[in-house]
Amino acid sequence: MQIDLQTIAIKPLRHTFDNIARRIGADKPATRYQEGTLDMQQEANYHYRPTWDPDHLIYDRARTVIKMADWYSFKDPRQFYYGAYTMARAKQQDTAEANFDFVESRGLAANLPEEVRDTVLKLLVPLRHVAWGSNMNNAAVCAYGYGTGFSQPHIYHSMDQLGIAQYLTRVGLLLGGVDVLDEAKTAWMEDDTWQGLRRFVEDSMVLKDPFELFVVQNVVLDGLLYPLVYETIIDDVLSAKGGTSVAMLTQFMTDWFAETKKWADATVKTAAAESDENKAILTKWITEWRDRAAAALVPVARIALGDRTDELVGEVVQQFNARMAKAGVAL
Amino acid sequence: MDMQVAKKKLGLKERYAVMTRGLDWKPSYQKMEDIYPYIAYEGIKIHDWDKWEDPFRLTMDAYWKYQSEKERKLYSVLDAYVQSNGHLNVTDARYLNTVKLFISGISPLEYVAHRGFAHAGRQFPGPGPRVACLMQSLDEIRHAQTQVHAVSNYNKYYNGMHDFHHAHDRVWFLSVPKSFFDDAITAGPFEFMVSIGFSFEYVLTNLLFVPFVSGAAYNGDMGTMTFGFSAQSDEARHMTLGLEVIKFILQQDPANVPIVQRWIDKWTWRGYRVLTLVAMMMDYMLPKRTMSWKEAWEVYFEQNGGALFKDLARYGIKMPDCAAQIALEKDHLSHQAWSTFYNYGAATNFHSWMPDEDEMAWLSAKYPNSFDKHYRPRYEFWREQAAKGNRFYNKTLPMLCQTCQIPLVFTEPGDPTKICYREVDYKEDKYHFCSDHCKKIFEDEPEKYVQAWLPVHQIYQGNCFPEGTDPTVEGFDPLAAVLKYYHLEHGRDNLDFEGSEDQKNFEAWHGQATKNI
Amino acid sequence: MSTVFIALQTNEDTRQIVDAILQDNPHAVANEQPAMVKIDAEGKLVVRRETIEELIGRPYDLQEMQIHMITMSGNLDQTDDEMTLFWNA
Numbered sequence: 043m044q045i046d047l048q049t050i051a052i053k054p055l056r057h058t059f060d061n062i063a064r065r066i067g068a069d070k071p072a073t074r075y076q077e078g079t080l081d082m083q084q085e086a087n088y089h090y091r092p093t094w095d096p097d098h099l100i101y102d103r104a105r106t107v108i109k110m111a112d113w114y115s116f117k118d119p120r121q122f123y124y125g126a127y128t129m130a131r132a133k134q135q136d137t138a139e140a141n142f143d144f145v146e147s148r149g150l151a152a153n154l155p156e157e158v159r160d161t162v163l164k165l166l167v168p169l170r171h172v173a174w175g176s177n178m179n180n181a182a183v184c185a186y187g188y189g190t191g192f193s194q195p196h197i198y199h200s201m202d203q204l205g206i207a208q209y210l211t212r213v214g215l216l217l218g219g220v221d222v223l224d225e226a227k228t229a230w231m232e233d234d235t236w237q238g239l240r241r242f243v244e245d246s247m248v249l250k251d252p253f254e255l256f257v258v259q260n261v262v263l264d265g266l267l268y269p270l271v272y273e274t275i276i277d278d279v280l281s282a283k284g285g286t287s288v289a290m291l292t293q294f295m296t297d298w299f300a301e302t303k304k305w306a307d308a309t310v311k312t313a314a315a316e317s318d319e320n321k322a323i324l325t326k327w328i329t330e331w332r333d334r335a336a337a338a339l340v341p342v343a344r345i346a347l348g349d350r351t352d353e354l355v356g357e358v359v360q361q362f363n364a365r366m367a368k369a370g371v372a373l
Numbered sequence: 374m375d376m377q378v379a380k381k382k383l384g385l386k387e388r389y390a391v392m393t394r395g396l397d398w399k400p401s402y403q404k405m406e407d408i409y410p411y412i413a414y415e416g417i418k419i420h421d422w423d424k425w426e427d428p429f430r431l432t433m434d435a436y437w438k439y440q441s442e443k444e445r446k447l448y449s450v451l452d453a454y455v456q457s458n459g460h461l462n463v464t465d466a467r468y469l470n471t472v473k474l475f476i477s478g479i480s481p482l483e484y485v486a487h488r489g490f491a492h493a494g495r496q497f498p499g500p501g502p503r504v505a506c507l508m509q510s511l512d513e514i515r516h517a518q519t520q521v522h523a524v525s526n527y528n529k530y531y532n533g534m535h536d537f538h539h540a541h542d543r544v545w546f547l548s549v550p551k552s553f554f555d556d557a558i559t560a561g562p563f564e565f566m567v568s569i570g571f572s573f574e575y576v577l578t579n580l581l582f583v584p585f586v587s588g589a590a591y592n593g594d595m596g597t598m599t600f601g602f603s604a605q606s607d608e609a610r611h612m613t614l615g616l617e618v619i620k621f622i623l624q625q626d627p628a629n630v631p632i633v634q635r636w637i638d639k640w641t642w643r644g645y646r647v648l649t650l651v652a653m654m655m656d657y658m659l660p661k662r663t664m665s666w667k668e669a670w671e672v673y674f675e676q677n678g679g680a681l682f683k684d685l686a687r688y689g690i691k692m693p694d695c696a697a698q699i700a701l702e703k704d705h706l707s708h709q710a711w712s713t714f715y716n717y718g719a720a721t722n723f724h725s726w727m728p729d730e731d732e733m734a735w736l737s738a739k740y741p742n743s744f745d746k747h748y749r750p751r752y753e754f755w756r757e758q759a760a761k762g763n764r765f766y767n768k769t770l771p772m773l774c775q776t777c778q779i780p781l782v783f784t785e786p787g788d789p790t791k792i793c794y795r796e797v798d799y800k801e802d803k804y805h806f807c808s809d810h811c812k813k814i815f816e817d818e819p820e821k822y823v824q825a826w827l828p829v830h831q832i833y834q835g836n837c838f839p840e841g842t843d844p845t846v847e848g849f850d851p852l853a854a855v856l857k858y859y860h861l862e863h864g865r866d867n868l869d870f871e872g873s874e875d876q877k878n879f880e881a882w883h884g885q886a887t888k889n890i
Numbered sequence: 891m892s893t894v895f896i897a898l899q900t901n902e903d904t905r906q907i908v909d910a911i912l913q914d915n916p917h918a919v920a921n922e923q924p925a926m927v928k929i930d931a932e933g934k935l936v937v938r939r940e941t942i943e944e945l946i947g948r949p950y951d952l953q954e955m956q957i958h959m960i961t962m963s964g965n966l967d968q969t970d971d972e973m974t975l976f977w978n979a
């Protein structure tokens with residue numbers, strides 16, 4: 043039986059769930075982001091302590107030294123719940139696919155100047171391992187962070203980084219083949235150029251504080267790496283040398299960074315605005331890890347930038363400092 | 374190098390290999406045991422993570438493409454359902470109580486699965502299982518959210534769902550599913566995979582979703598049917614992961630076999646006890662029935678699980694011993710459960726009722742060996758009493774099983790007239806159990822299960838009253854205080870379906886929709 | 891021999907997929923249920939990309955099956971051309 047109900051108006055008993063109404067201050071219709079995020083994580087009466095971490099509860103505010111009165115102060119400015127997230131990525135994926143097709147079908151990869159192709163293979167392909175490290179680190183923040191407002195974006199970020207590692211793999215396959223993946227891995231494992239960065243990534247993998255890990259990976263390392271590689275090197279330097287098609291293959295990363303940094307900034311800003319203690323901790327973490335990351339990126343940047351490396355890395359660091367100052371952490 | 378030389382197109386397997394395991398490396402600046410600290414203590418031995426076989430080889434680009442397509446479809450159905458007041462198309466308002474049970478009992482578990490798979494994915498040193506686990510973690514937050522979004526509309530019109538997160542962490546019977554998942558996520562990563570990935574996803578998930586979702590379809594609930602089937606489409610991937618994990622662990626070292634067998638035994642029983650809620654939903658709460666609990670158990674466990682364990686026999690794994698007891702209980706489980714909820718209907722976030730004459734006839738037909746003999750007389754008595762104005766509400770708190778946390782209401786295997794009690798003395802205390810299997814699970818890990826947050830104990834200790842409650846004052850009503858702590862409104866969210874606000878509203882709205890008043 | 895199965899949602903897209911599966915697996919039995927169709931087969935079930943492509947008249951990626959799949963049983967092996975469900979015992 044199909045009932046035509048267009049004409050009847052039924053007055054709802056309530057407009058959203060009570061926990062949402064308490065948080066938004068009134069019983070009014072809530073967004074899917076709100077209903078899919080707020081209080082999703084269990085908060086009370088856990089039955090057992092983790093056998094793998096008996097000093098903590100299943101979800102525990104004390105896993106980080108950052109203190110928040112309410113962990114749901116963290117809001118994702120993109121308002122990503124799963125549906126919004128996958129639909130946004132599918133759209134970007136369509137563009138990326140079209141770009142790869144365009145480059146492939148017109149033989150643009152073959153027409154790349156030798157020097158540009160060589161630079162791309164040497165610089166870009168080993169970065170797939172960095173993205174893989176980030177996939178792992180973001181999984182950790184999702185697993186051990188407190189509150190869905192903070193933990194949720196990290197599973198999206200984790201899988202984005204897996205996607206980026208896979209796009210970089212495709213760039214390698216397109217410009218070289220399976221062999222260049224092996225060569226890049228050897229460079230990642232053995233060449234001096236990459237050891238500072240590999241050490242940085244491996245050192246980040248043993249961090250226990252999920253908020254520190256968020257800062258090290260998503261704020262600091264990506265905050266320097268993406269502007270340096272995808273904006274400065276690929277969009278500017280290589281494009282000027284006839285490598286525009288490379289920028290097409292990495293458009294996903296460029297767009298992704300522009301989008302995700304808004305979330306990273308909002309998260310830093312919220313934590314820093316909470317208390318002077320938080321701000322002091324963030325300042326210390328960001329400063330120390332920024333200096334390490336910048337030093338580790340110099341030999342990598344030199345692959346493409348040669349003599350201009352120090353100057354351009356310096357500029358990227360300056361921009362990063364300005365970005366952090368805007369987010370409330372003056373370095 | 375001439376780029377025009379056609380590069381060999383990689384097949385799915387090779388391509389997936391370079392897209393996942395090719396990304397991994399062996400660290401040298403930090404030790405493996407510092408990067409993966411939780412991988413050794415369970416005693417599982419893995420010699421070669423590369424022996425892992427990836428079943429579905431889904432890269433992120435394909436994942437986004439297919440998943441977004443599912444999401445677009447799902448949300449357009451949900452929107453249409455809301456716009457057309459689809460909730461009035463359900464068979465009868467009693468149906469909505471299954472939705473209440475689902476959102477407060479099951480959806481929060483999807484969320485724990487999300488976090489648990491993020492944890493397992495982070496901890497496994499093998500890139501194959503890591504990627505599969507993280508993809509599942511991402512799927513599980515999808516399930517939690519699509520369920521909340523689908524039920525959001527019901528919550529606007531019906532009671533009992535309004536504060537389901539709060540309820541899940543507190544309400545007595547919800548500690549059954551909650552403790553199940555807390556148990557899994559607090560176990561080591563390998564046990565987590567066996568518990569959720571294998572035992573729950575592979576062996577038992579069909580019993581949860583297929584009857585529930587077909588039940589929704591049968592009862593006119595398009596919203597639930599759509600999210601259910603949409604979630605199930607991810608389930609095929611999860612089930613395959615669960616099976617591959619087991620095969621992988623078993624192949625790696627013979628010493629793993631007894632450990633895995635103990636986990637399979639434990640989690641099949643734990644999962645089965647949680648499915649008690651599904652059993653009573655199928656036999657009592659769906660106004661239009663799809664199949665009986667017993668039939669579902671026979672199709673999805675005895676036949677399908679039978680084939681699975683036959684397949685695993687080559688590794689030295691056998692059907693869990695508890696299967697024999699479950700077979701004895703299948704004629705009784707749903708009836709004993711529904712009787713319990715009918716008893717304790719003053720302390721639930723959904724309504725209970727006695728089956729009508731047609732429904733009793735259906736139960737007699739589906740359960741010829743047990744229903745008329747053991748349960749019908751009880752129901753008829755309760756029904757008569759209710760007609761006389763003595764609707765029975767049990768106000769005495771029950772003894773709970775220390776492991777599964779279900780009240781001790783189940784009968785002895787083979788004797789449906791005698792309640793089954795087991796107990797264990799451990800350190801200074803005595804612990805109670807519903808069965809030999811729950812008792813054994815406790816005895817294997819007493820330090821874990823003594824921690825259980827048992828709702829009845831907590832109420833007696835005064836931990837389940839709103840802050841500032843003084844239980845010593847004259848005329849103190851403990852049930853009223855507990856309901857306040859649960860955020861449930863007496864007379865609105867609980868008690869019998871007959872006379873409930875849900876019943877009245879549904880009738881009025883439905884009348885308004887079908888008649889010209 | 892044990893039974894493997896695959897269950898798909900009943901909709902416009904799956905009708906021809908189900909036909910293709912039944913065509914390639916004469917021993918399989920389709921079992922219609924509310925809003926879904928469950929295909930049971932003794933021992934082994936093979937889903938072939940080419941057969942589906944012939945019936946739907948366009949290129950098909952077997953991973954698209956995931957959009958419609960409800961549940962399955964058996965060990966799984968997937969390549970570009972075939973998806974196989976099987977029991978070893």
